[in-house]
Amino acid sequence: MSLIVQKYGGSSVADAESIKRVAKRIVETRKAGNEVVVVVSAMGDTTDELMDLANEVVPQPDGRELDMLLTAGERIAMALLAMAIKSLGLDARSYTGSQAGMITDARHGSARIVDVTPDRVRAALDDGAVAIVAGFQGFNRGTGDITTLGRGGSDTTAVALAAALGADVCEIYTDVDGIFTADPRVVPAARKIDRISSEEMLELAAAGAKVLYIRAVEYARRHGVTLHVRSSFNNHEGTLVLNSLDGENTVEEPLIAGIAADLSEAKITVVGVPDIPGKAAQIFTIVAGANANIDMIVQNVSAASTGRTDISFTLPKADGAAVLAILEAEKANVGFDALEYDDQIGKLALVGAGMRTNAGVSAKLFTALFEAGINIEMISTSEIRISVVTRADTINEAVRVVHHAFGLDAETEAVVHGGTGR
Amino acid sequence: MSLIVQKYGGSSVADAESIKRVAKRIVETRKAGNEVVVVVSAMGDTTDELMDLANEVVPQPDGRELDMLLTAGERIAMALLAMAIKSLGLDARSYTGSQAGMITDARHGSARIVDVTPDRVRAALDDGAVAIVAGFQGFNRGTGDITTLGRGGSDTTAVALAAALGADVCEIYTDVDGIFTADPRVVPAARKIDRISSEEMLELAAAGAKVLYIRAVEYARRHGVTLHVRSSFNNHEGTLVLNSLDGENTVEEPLIAGIAADLSEAKITVVGVPDIPGKAAQIFTIVAGANANIDMIVQNVSAASTGRTDISFTLPKADGAAVLAILEAEKANVGFDALEYDDQIGKLALVGAGMRTNAGVSAKLFTALFEAGINIEMISTSEIRISVVTRADTINEAVRVVHHAFGLDAETEAVVHGGTGR
Numbered sequence: 001m002s003l004i005v006q007k008y009g010g011s012s013v014a015d016a017e018s019i020k021r022v023a024k025r026i027v028e029t030r031k032a033g034n035e036v037v038v039v040v041s042a043m044g045d046t047t048d049e050l051m052d053l054a055n056e057v058v059p060q061p062d063g064r065e066l067d068m069l070l071t072a073g074e075r076i077a078m079a080l081l082a083m084a085i086k087s088l089g090l091d092a093r094s095y096t097g098s099q100a101g102m103i104t105d106a107r108h109g110s111a112r113i114v115d116v117t118p119d120r121v122r123a124a125l126d127d128g129a130v131a132i133v134a135g136f137q138g139f140n141r142g143t144g145d146i147t148t149l150g151r152g153g154s155d156t157t158a159v160a161l162a163a164a165l166g167a168d169v170c171e172i173y174t175d176v177d178g179i180f181t182a183d184p185r186v187v188p189a190a191r192k193i194d195r196i197s198s199e200e201m202l203e204l205a206a207a208g209a210k211v212l213y214i215r216a217v218e219y220a221r222r223h224g225v226t227l228h229v230r231s232s233f234n235n236h237e238g239t240l241v242l243n244s245l246d247g248e249n250t251v252e253e254p255l256i257a258g259i260a261a262d263l264s265e266a267k268i269t270v271v272g273v274p275d276i277p278g279k280a281a282q283i284f285t286i287v288a289g290a291n292a293n294i295d296m297i298v299q300n301v302s303a304a305s306t307g308r309t310d311i312s313f314t315l316p317k318a319d320g321a322a323v324l325a326i327l328e329a330e331k332a333n334v335g336f337d338a339l340e341y342d343d344q345i346g347k348l349a350l351v352g353a354g355m356r357t358n359a360g361v362s363a364k365l366f367t368a369l370f371e372a373g374i375n376i377e378m379i380s381t382s383e384i385r386i387s388v389v390t391r392a393d394t395i396n397e398a399v400r401v402v403h404h405a406f407g408l409d410a411e412t413e414a415v416v417h418g419g420t421g422r
Numbered sequence: 423m424s425l426i427v428q429k430y431g432g433s434s435v436a437d438a439e440s441i442k443r444v445a446k447r448i449v450e451t452r453k454a455g456n457e458v459v460v461v462v463s464a465m466g467d468t469t470d471e472l473m474d475l476a477n478e479v480v481p482q483p484d485g486r487e488l489d490m491l492l493t494a495g496e497r498i499a500m501a502l503l504a505m506a507i508k509s510l511g512l513d514a515r516s517y518t519g520s521q522a523g524m525i526t527d528a529r530h531g532s533a534r535i536v537d538v539t540p541d542r543v544r545a546a547l548d549d550g551a552v553a554i555v556a557g558f559q560g561f562n563r564g565t566g567d568i569t570t571l572g573r574g575g576s577d578t579t580a581v582a583l584a585a586a587l588g589a590d591v592c593e594i595y596t597d598v599d600g601i602f603t604a605d606p607r608v609v610p611a612a613r614k615i616d617r618i619s620s621e622e623m624l625e626l627a628a629a630g631a632k633v634l635y636i637r638a639v640e641y642a643r644r645h646g647v648t649l650h651v652r653s654s655f656n657n658h659e660g661t662l663v664l665n666s667l668d669g670e671n672t673v674e675e676p677l678i679a680g681i682a683a684d685l686s687e688a689k690i691t692v693v694g695v696p697d698i699p700g701k702a703a704q705i706f707t708i709v710a711g712a713n714a715n716i717d718m719i720v721q722n723v724s725a726a727s728t729g730r731t732d733i734s735f736t737l738p739k740a741d742g743a744a745v746l747a748i749l750e751a752e753k754a755n756v757g758f759d760a761l762e763y764d765d766q767i768g769k770l771a772l773v774g775a776g777m778r779t780n781a782g783v784s785a786k787l788f789t790a791l792f793e794a795g796i797n798i799e800m801i802s803t804s805e806i807r808i809s810v811v812t813r814a815d816t817i818n819e820a821v822r823v824v825h826h827a828f829g830l831d832a833e834t835e836a837v838v839h840g841g842t843g844r
Contacts, residue, residue, distance in 0.1 A: 056438035069501035079491035
């Protein structure tokens with residue numbers, strides 16, 4: 001008997017019909033002889049609607065109360081799903097994050113899981129019942145208060161439960177068939193990836209692939225949880241995210257796992273920085289004060305005539321204003337000339353464990369972009385990833401030509417459903 | 423410093439604007455130097471909408487899961503209310519029934535309170551905060567499951583908290599100005615009652631007055647809680663429900679407190695019952711098997727020629743079919759001739775502690791109805807109440823003529839808002 005954790009996002013439980021459909025799938029999984037734990041997000045746009053309601057009452061809602069409010073969403077979805085399963089003749093019991101033992105720190109809106117004690121979930125399984133657990137929410141022991149895990153919280157709930165229960169697999173149900181070699185909306189010839197290493201998945205998620213949240217992938221990697229990303233609209237096999245592809249024939253391991261694009265970042269250039277030791281450290285210590293998530297950093301070669309250089313870095317557009325302000329305040333201390341802000345950039349990342357042993361990947365990437373007339377503004381590399389920054393309006397074309405250049409195009413076009421879950 | 427428990431029904435917190443209005447009232451009460459505990463129902467029609475959603479998924483939702491679902495409603499309202507209060511500069515913390523220590527038995531949908539341990543509520547008050555508690559919901563220690571208290575549950579939550587915290591008063595906010603001598607929609611000259619004994623209030627609530635639930639009044643009476651029923655739309659004094667009117671000038675105690683009417687009942691007549699001892703006991707033992715709430719019972723004088731009699735009783739229309747079926751199944755055992763069912767009845771109840779010492783009340787009541795041409799079909803009396811059954815279509819006229827006959831009419835007409843809370 002296998003223990004399977006299934007996570008259904010908001011688009012999979014958007015209305016009563018969807019809930020009944022998902023209930024049938026769960027019942028089939030249980031009847032096939034598996035123990036089943038289900039993690040569910042709030043229905044459709046419920047979370048956004050609750051947030052709108054909060055903002056109607058007060059522009060800046062209190063964190064504790066916002067968590068209390070938003071957790072109503074999963075509560076509704078999980079109770080309805082449990083009812084639907086029971087009406088199909090199986091026992092099912094829904095549990096809040098607190099009842100399921102999702103113990104977190106006290107950071108409202110972005111709590112971290114500190115312990116998972118799923119005793120009631122385990123007991124429900126032992127009784128032969130399906131356990132339904134509210135995603136996205138937890139409980140702080142010190143304050144006794146309800147918390148939420150922030151973006152991607154339901155994925156994280158599912159992975160954390162899978163780890164604590166020693167599940168055989170954690171299935172992440174979504175509205176696409178799995179992880180693709182590129183966004184099928186941009187590259188119609190994108191192929192579904194059957195297997196990917198968690199290392200590659202982490203790089204893809206970090207580079208902007210939306211299907212899985214980096215935090216859930218990290219948690220799965222750290223705790224040895226196998227993820228299976230698949231569609232709730234059909235029974236196709238999706239993408240297995242494995243902690244190791246050992247045992248796979250590494251000779252046939254594809255060079256490139258996939259391509260991700262990200263239009264959510266901006267570039268700040270600090271112009272005319274004195275080219276003396278310690279200046280970069282000084283700048284990024286200042287930037288860290290704004291809690292911004294800095295991604296790529298490039299320092300130009302110093303102009304010998306001036307003894308000055310330029311330092312550019314990318315960061316989420318949402319953090320742009322705060323970082324500009326904090327740097328401007330330290331302009332005299334650092335001694336730079338000016339700040340430039342550019343929010344019209346696009347970032348393309350090519351990810352693949354195979355590139356570790358293949359020196360020609362960068363050259364092939366740059367050539368493909370050059371031949372398409374796309375200018376590269378920044379480059380950064382890790383062991384299994386190459387990222388480049390281009391103009392925002394060329395990013396989709398860039399993804400297509402690179403996808404083609406690396407032989408990733410499929411024979412047929414992918415089918416795409418709309419929407420994303422939480 | 424007084425400790426005040428305030429309960430706001432769904433119509434008082436129907437939307438963001440109402441929530442802000444209620445928040446202001448709470449802040450005023452706190453700033454006047456009182457400790458304030460607020461019990462809140464779900465917003466407007468939220469509970470009905472959640473119930474509809476459940477019925478879309480499954481016709482007969484599971485009790486445990488229905489409670490899990492419905493409790494999301496108060497959770498939303500209380501979090502929004504706490505946010506609104508905090509935005510006005512006061513500390514406020516919302517608590518679920520479970521967090522507030524509302525311990526119940528395990529009867530889903532109609533749980534009874536078995537213990538109240540409001541430690542967190544008390545701690546919040548000690549910190550100077552306003553405590554907001556979800557009405558209608560509790561927690562069973564044995565199962566660890568969430569429960570709901572059923573109809574009038576939020577009133578009961580408020581009264582139970584007031585009792586456990588030793589509150590000075592429990593204010594029940596609604597959309598009318600208090601308890602009236604009759605329903606102002608039926609009798610425009612109805613007067614607001616300033617003070618009423620809990621004994622009278624119990625009889626009025628039992629007789630169909632909708633503003634307060636009998637269960638909350640019973641709880642208040644048993645635990646010595648003073649209730650103040652008032653409008654959330656103005657600052658008028660409402661109706662004080664006192665456990666004793668001692669200290670009042672009993673000479674001036676009004677003969678009649680008020681009149682209630684009820685169109686929700688039906689009448690069953692068991693025709694041709696053998697007039698031998700034990701038959702009534704047999705019939706009502708059978709009826710008890712259907713868990714119906716029997717109200718008035720009348721046994722006709724036996725016809726000497728046949729040795730048979732008729733027994734009539736009233737019960738909620740909703741229970742009619744079940745009771746008819748259970749009686750019909752025992753027809754041979756009991757030996758009656760036939761069953762008659764009549765759902766076109768109306769019940770009028772005249773309530774007043776003063777009638778205890780006044781023999782003329784019944785005569786005055788019957789005379790008033792006779793003069794208006796209204797036929798009385800059943801009569802039942804308690805120490806402080808007289809109830810009569812008439813045709814349903816004469817009940818409003820009956821209430822008006824009785825209201826007038828007992829000198830209850832006010833000089834001016836009452837102002838009526840729409841809707842009722844939970």
